[in-house]
Amino acid sequence: MILEKLPEASVALHGDAHSVAITRRYLGPQHTIEAGRPRKFDVALVINDPPAVNGIADLGVPVVFVDSLSYVRKKDSEFPPLDRIAYYCAQKYPTDRFPIAGPLQNRDNVKWVDAIIPIPQKRRGGGGIVINLGGLYVHNLAGVSDDLVNRGVDAYLELVLFPLVELLKSSNRKILAICGNLNEAACRRLRALVPDTVAIGPQSGGAFERILTDADLLISAPGTTTLLQAASIDLPTILLPSENRSQIPNARLYTKPGADLGEWPDRVISNADFERMRLQGVGAVYQYFFQSIINAAASNEAAGAVRAVIRRVLTNAPADGILDPGLRALGVAGADQVARLIEQAALRHR
Structure with missing residues (x-):
């Protein structure tokens, strides 16, 4: 931009x-x-x-x-x-x-x-639900191996994305797009689950902007740019569990007081442990984050707790979403x- x-x-x-x-x-x-x-x-x-x-x-x-x-x-x-x-x-x-x-x-x-976002266009709506996962991956972080990142991303998709898609399908909710830096294996699996008309995978800035203007609801990992872009066009938005260290404070910063932020169950990502790791630096936070998600994906009990969070967020979503309407004052x-x-x-x- x-x-x-x-x-x-x-x-x-x-x-x-x-x-x-x-x-x-x-x-x-x-x-x-x-x-x-x-x-x-x-x-x-x-x-x-x-x-x-x-x-x-x-x-x-x-x-x-x-x-x-x-x-x-x-x-x-x-x-x-x-x-x-x-x-x-x-x-x-x-x-x-x-x-x-x-x-x-x-x-x-x-x-x-x-805010560094596109100049807002008038939202048309009517297209259905957009799921957005953003960048997913991190690169070149000292002490954080590519293998750990890749396994962490795969675990996030198993814990969050695929249960969400199945839940939307079972409730006959229309999916417009599933956006984000998804690997090819994930894209193939998603194409087998949803109609051919659903846009899947990475999108250019212009394409993503058009998708958002057609959407009725955004279900997103709490990435800064996406949340500010959604707020600029009054797109109702609810949140998925955070993918990385910045998204936890993002969720708390850009939403209405008291909103359901879709945060990880404490047994998966503990707020106390997260804050302790933040004081140790970026590498320590990402190691804790990805390893915790990997461990949760290997536990039926933890995976069930995450599915319960997703179900609760969808069921209790307010019609106008959870973003703070004051975000528009930040400018575009x-x-x-x-x-x-x-x-x-x-x-x-x-």
Whole structure:
């Protein structure tokens, strides 16, 4: 969305192979994509990846850092070095629930930007239910193996997604789409369960936007961008259990007080253990998270408790969903605001 506001930019992609491949797939034809590292940079855009900042700043390139999760970071070491950043673009959030972190206070290069989401379109509705699982996978986290991540994702699908689909089918609820970074095996299994008209798997930004405008209800893992996008078009939304460490605070931050957040049963993910792991850093949280989900999928009793949560959330869902209507006050112009700061940083560097 940010690069769409910079249509003449020549783009060099840096990061793990998976993220680069996905980004390349969804960049528009108006962008020139350079293979490998170009001889000269004007500016670097880094999104939610603090460890990447030092390596890029060492090249003498101004860095614009976008952080949609500033409220998640618990330790100073989880923030990028602010003195090496041209602009730190922190996405606005309801600060009455989670205070602004100390490192972001009273700094001239910290810019609070609107929600980075598409400009809202009028919602048509009538299409049915959209299930959204978002990114699912995490990559290149110290101490967190790809094998653990893959097994954790497979366990999440067994515990949450497939029981949800079966429950919707048994109650004759119309499914419009099942979106997210689903692997091919999961997509094949889903195609055998639902009609051919159901969109399944990863969607481009434009396609996902069209799907949401046709939806009557969104059932989603609590990813920041998806929740803000749904709120911007008044799409009733209910939540699935969180997939990763940021989604637990997301669910608490973006919903109405007292709403049923679809949280994991305490026997699967304990709030006390989660908070203790947060203090140990990102790697410890993800290890705890994925291993707990894997263990739950291997337990009939735990799996039954998760199915009960999903059934309860569906049965008790309010007609207007559980998102906080005040989210619209966060604005929708974040992508354009970041793009203008990128231009400013590049001009100063030339």
